[in-house]
Amino acid sequence: MASDKATVFAPENSEQVVEAVAWAAAEGAPLEILGRGSKRAFGRPLQAAHSLDLSRLDGITLYEPEELVLSARAGTPLAVIEAALDEKRQMLAFEPMDLGPLLGGPPAMASIGGVLACNLSGPRRIKAGAARDHFLGVAAASGRGELFKSGGRVVKNVTGYDLCKLLCGSYGTLAVMTDVTMKVLPRSQKTYTVLVLGLDDATAAQAMSRALGSPHEVSGAAHLPAAQAAKSAVSYVAGAGASVTALRLEGPGPSVEYRCAALRRELSDLGATEELHSQNSLTLWRELRDAQAFAGDHNTAVWRISVAPTAGPGVVAAIGAGEAFYDWGGGLIWLSLPLNGEGDAGAAAVRAAVAAVGGHATLIRAPLELRAAAPVFQPQDAAMAALTQRVKDGFDPKRILNPGRMYAGL
Amino acid sequence: MQMPEPDQGVIAAKSDIVEALRAIVPGEGVIVEEQELRAYESDGLTAYRQLPLIVVLPETTAQVSEILRCCQARGVKVVPRGAGTSLSGGALPLADGIILGLAKFNRVLEIDFDNRCAVVQPGVTNLAITTAVADQGFYYAPDPSSQIACTIGGNVAENSGGVHCLKYGLTTNNLLGLEMVLMDGTVLRLGGKHLDAAGYDLLGIMTGSEGLLGVVTEVTVRLLKKPETARALLLGFPTNEQAGDAVATIIAAGIIPGGMEMMDGPAINAAEDFVQAGYPRDVEALLIVELDGPQAEVDYLIGEVSKIAEAKGAVTSRISETEEERLIFWAGRKAAFPAVGRISPDYYCMDGTIPRARLPQVLKRMRELSEHYGLRVANVFHAGDGNLHPLILYDANKPGELEKAEDFGADILRLCVEVGGVLTGEHGVGVEKRDLMGTMFSEADLKQQQRVKCAFDPEALLNPGKVFPQLHRCAELGRMHISGGKLPFPDLPRF
Numbered sequence: 001m002a003s004d005k006a007t008v009f010a011p012e013n014s015e016q017v018v019e020a021v022a023w024a025a026a027e028g029a030p031l032e033i034l035g036r037g038s039k040r041a042f043g044r045p046l047q048a049a050h051s052l053d054l055s056r057l058d059g060i061t062l063y064e065p066e067e068l069v070l071s072a073r074a075g076t077p078l079a080v081i082e083a084a085l086d087e088k089r090q091m092l093a094f095e096p097m098d099l100g101p102l103l104g105g106p107p108a109m110a111s112i113g114g115v116l117a118c119n120l121s122g123p124r125r126i127k128a129g130a131a132r133d134h135f136l137g138v139a140a141a142s143g144r145g146e147l148f149k150s151g152g153r154v155v156k157n158v159t160g161y162d163l164c165k166l167l168c169g170s171y172g173t174l175a176v177m178t179d180v181t182m183k184v185l186p187r188s189q190k191t192y193t194v195l196v197l198g199l200d201d202a203t204a205a206q207a208m209s210r211a212l213g214s215p216h217e218v219s220g221a222a223h224l225p226a227a228q229a230a231k232s233a234v235s236y237v238a239g240a241g242a243s244v245t246a247l248r249l250e251g252p253g254p255s256v257e258y259r260c261a262a263l264r265r266e267l268s269d270l271g272a273t274e275e276l277h278s279q280n281s282l283t284l285w286r287e288l289r290d291a292q293a294f295a296g297d298h299n300t301a302v303w304r305i306s307v308a309p310t311a312g313p314g315v316v317a318a319i320g321a322g323e324a325f326y327d328w329g330g331g332l333i334w335l336s337l338p339l340n341g342e343g344d345a346g347a348a349a350v351r352a353a354v355a356a357v358g359g360h361a362t363l364i365r366a367p368l369e370l371r372a373a374a375p376v377f378q379p380q381d382a383a384m385a386a387l388t389q390r391v392k393d394g395f396d397p398k399r400i401l402n403p404g405r406m407y408a409g410l
Numbered sequence: 411m412q413m414p415e416p417d418q419g420v421i422a423a424k425s426d427i428v429e430a431l432r433a434i435v436p437g438e439g440v441i442v443e444e445q446e447l448r449a450y451e452s453d454g455l456t457a458y459r460q461l462p463l464i465v466v467l468p469e470t471t472a473q474v475s476e477i478l479r480c481c482q483a484r485g486v487k488v489v490p491r492g493a494g495t496s497l498s499g500g501a502l503p504l505a506d507g508i509i510l511g512l513a514k515f516n517r518v519l520e521i522d523f524d525n526r527c528a529v530v531q532p533g534v535t536n537l538a539i540t541t542a543v544a545d546q547g548f549y550y551a552p553d554p555s556s557q558i559a560c561t562i563g564g565n566v567a568e569n570s571g572g573v574h575c576l577k578y579g580l581t582t583n584n585l586l587g588l589e590m591v592l593m594d595g596t597v598l599r600l601g602g603k604h605l606d607a608a609g610y611d612l613l614g615i616m617t618g619s620e621g622l623l624g625v626v627t628e629v630t631v632r633l634l635k636k637p638e639t640a641r642a643l644l645l646g647f648p649t650n651e652q653a654g655d656a657v658a659t660i661i662a663a664g665i666i667p668g669g670m671e672m673m674d675g676p677a678i679n680a681a682e683d684f685v686q687a688g689y690p691r692d693v694e695a696l697l698i699v700e701l702d703g704p705q706a707e708v709d710y711l712i713g714e715v716s717k718i719a720e721a722k723g724a725v726t727s728r729i730s731e732t733e734e735e736r737l738i739f740w741a742g743r744k745a746a747f748p749a750v751g752r753i754s755p756d757y758y759c760m761d762g763t764i765p766r767a768r769l770p771q772v773l774k775r776m777r778e779l780s781e782h783y784g785l786r787v788a789n790v791f792h793a794g795d796g797n798l799h800p801l802i803l804y805d806a807n808k809p810g811e812l813e814k815a816e817d818f819g820a821d822i823l824r825l826c827v828e829v830g831g832v833l834t835g836e837h838g839v840g841v842e843k844r845d846l847m848g849t850m851f852s853e854a855d856l857k858q859q860q861r862v863k864c865a866f867d868p869e870a871l872l873n874p875g876k877v878f879p880q881l882h883r884c885a886e887l888g889r890m891h892i893s894g895g896k897l898p899f900p901d902l903p904r905f
């Protein structure tokens with residue numbers, strides 16, 4: 001087959017994945033790795049004539065609710081997995097976010113492999129951990145065209161290096177995952193949300209810090225400035241006419257009621273409080289998870305910034321432009337910046353503000369030319385870049401898997 | 411145990427190396443006297459001993475960097491060491507290698523309650539972190555039984571766990587950042603006070619890397635607020651099957667206890683003889699289930715668990731009404747290792763993990779193996795997460811008995827893998843399980859792991875002889891066998 005003709009490989013099993021990758025390695029022909037393609041517009045644009053579509057690696061292969069474990073082929077839709085879990089009143093506790101709508105696509109199109117490759121976690125990240133913390137085992141084909149596995153199906157496992165961690169958040173640049181195993185957890189019986197109204201960003205950060213430093217097991221802590229709150233589908237939030245700081249409590253009924261009352265009492269010195277019960281709570285946290293406030297308007301660049309929680313408001317102030325809201329107790333900033341033809345989607349201001357406090361910023365949404373011109377992911381210093389390249393060498397020496405998706409030359 | 415062939419050239423150059431190290435770490439920090447080296451000859455896996463060539467105890471990251479650079483230039487192997495409590499021989503010295511001890515890195519550098527984290531040096535003990543933040547009601551969650559002695563650097567290297575893992579995670583789930591030094595002296599910072607480090611998850615790969623990838627010189631850990639309350643149930647079951655069933659039912663009911671420990675008959679009796687915790691002696695299995703969190707939640711869940719236990723046939727069911735009582739329930743479990751130490755001259759602690767549901771089957775097979783080898787075994791088990799700690803009782807003074815215990819242990823670990831589990835849940839591979847890696851991993855799996863090692867330490871000077879049964883040269887691992895121009899699988903669907 002001639003390598004100058006664009007081909008989409010759609011393997012049905014891991015042997016076929018290996019075969020396709022081995023061919024690409026031999027030809028030196030880069031491959032774009034696609035789960036179900038819902039996040040194609042995320043990351044640096046890559047130059048790959050051919051692609052590997054994993055949507056036929058489909059299906060849950062093991063689900064044992066009492067063992068809190070689920071395995072699936074990498075192309076399985078996240079929605080299918082979540083439905084199966086839901087039936088047994090369980091969940092992926094890291095609350096995978098759905099980037100689809102934010103990137104201008106339809107919702108619920110993600111594959112589980114894509115979720116893990118991007119280490120996508122939602123508001124519960126602060127309590128339950130990230131996607132990587134729930135990723136127990138993997139089978140994958142390296143860019144060398146070799147199948148390997150790592151981890152297992154049990155939560156407690158220190159046998160050999162934890163390659164799951166390395167693959168999680170590698171954006172398909174190290175290996176093509178074919179099968180994944182995850183830890184799953186019981187879904188909570190009840191979800192309440194305490195709302196504190198009218199706080200400025202700095203006071204909100206303090207309020208969230210107090211709540212997260214309390215024994216009330218807060219599983220979500222977000223702050224919506226008034227303009228963002230107004231966009232919510234939850235009438236209490238949209239109608240507040242002020243900023244809304246939201247604190248989520250999950251668990252068995254009696255516990256949630258008790259903690260909700262306690263938290264409201266403890267925060268009452270800050271301003272008026274409200275509480276949301278189940279359905280409203282679920283809606284609000286879904287909006288926050290998917291950064292829905294910025295999904296509608298596609299004429300802005302969207303950044304996702306992770307800093308120490310107390311540093312959040314300072315970073316937003318230092319950037320001094322656009323619209324922002326906070327998750328992860330103030331440590332995760334979602335920032336929407338106008339595309340004003342300046343050419344860098346605000347990168348200079350964002351990078352400088354983050355560098356001052358430590359952390360990282362990712363340009364989640366921007367037009368292709370901008371993502372090709374400015375770094376999408378946090379730039380690395382020379383030592384870290386060199387180590388990163390050597391790690392890549394160990395998995396994909398020919399640079400055929402999603403080359404350039406994360407960093408130029410990687 | 412086959413260790414890498416000592417490099418005679420390095421051994422011969424000892425005095426040169428000592429001189430070079432003394433130029434970096436002046437005074438007492440470089441140890442060469444045999445008597446003093448003895449203190450480092452083994453770790454918690456005392457069956458293996460080896461005097462190191464030299465021990466060096468630096469105090470700053472800059473010194474660590476210089477030491478590593480110096481050793482790399484001279485081809486000297488380096489074994490990092492925290493408190494030396496590893497149960498898998500991870501800190502076992504090499505005859506031609508130096509021990510790089512982190513004991514002097516013993517300061518808590520920063521406590522940041524607002525961001526719920528602490529920055530500490532690697533030689534700080536696990537418990538000292540919790541002690542440093544306890545006055546504000548915070549703690550560091552992973553709590554290995556060795557927590558008064560083991561260091562946070564060792565915890566990172568081993569990805570250590572504790573009895574609260576199921577709910578609060580292992581070390582890897584409770585870290586935010588690291589400072590580390592590569593074998594070539596490069597100092598790197600991973601993560602910080604923010605969540606999810608940028609780029610590849612090197613923090614994740616460093617955790618549990620058993621000192622083979624880099625030397626940890628600073629650790630940022632997450633702090634949690636202490637739960638409002640904790641209460642425990644002590645549940646005795648006539649059979650292991652019933653206890654196992656109760657565990658599965660608790661979890662299926664959506665309850666994740668703070669701790670859920672199981673002990674078998676021999677372990678119960680040894681513990682009871684030792685500390686008189688009031689454990690029932692006539693049951694086959696004892697469960698300690700601890701629920702922690704807000705008062706209202708704990709009271710509610712205690713009721714739920716109690717109902718489940720009854721339905722599953724518990725013959726003993728006690729609920730702690732006071733903090734003292736809770737601690738008494740735990741006293742026997744916490745003393746299980748020394749208790750077993752009293753009834754046998756030596757014991758060998760194993761550490762496999764299995765899918766929980768296979769417990770009755772695994773315990774039954776273990777009893778058969780016990781008969782076959784003529785060695786007793788007592789079991790303590792982190793029932794919540796499937797992590798087994800069989801203690802094999804033997805007498806090292808009887809010729810051949812240690813070997814027999816090791817063979818028995820290896821059979822147990824093979825059994826764990828056979829039923830879908832793994833060789834080690836929290837103690838690490840080290841030298842102990844190194845040669846069993848092939849039961850769990852293919853050659854391709856192991857080679858891929860070693861390619862990660864090559865990215866960090868291409869000359870394989872950092873803690874060689876551990877984890878991997880066979881060390882391949884990085885050049886060999888990097889080679890690709892490409893059959894150029896081969897057509898893709900003829901049946902491979904393509905569009």
Ligand SMILES: Cc1cc2nc3c(=O)[nH]c(=O)nc-3n(C[C@H](O)[C@H](O)[C@H](O)COP(=O)(O)OP(=O)(O)OC[C@H]3O[C@@H](n4cnc5c(N)ncnc54)[C@H](O)[C@@H]3O)c2cc1C
Pocket residue numbers: 453454489490491492493494495496497499500501512532553554555556559560561562563564565566567568569570571572573620621622624625626627747836837873
């Ligand atoms: C009685 C007893 C009970 C135990 N209970 C538990 C338990 O409940 N759970 C559990 O998980 N473990 C347990 N352990 C095992 C042991 O305590 C842990 O593995 C611990 O993390 C080792 O820490 P250390 O400081 O003693 O490390 P060491 O034994 O000194 O070293 C362990 C490994 O880490 C490497 N290392 C140490 N420091 C560094 C550093 N700064 N940078 C890079 N590498 C480093 C060493 O090279 C070695 O490979 C127990 C041990 C004993 C003796």
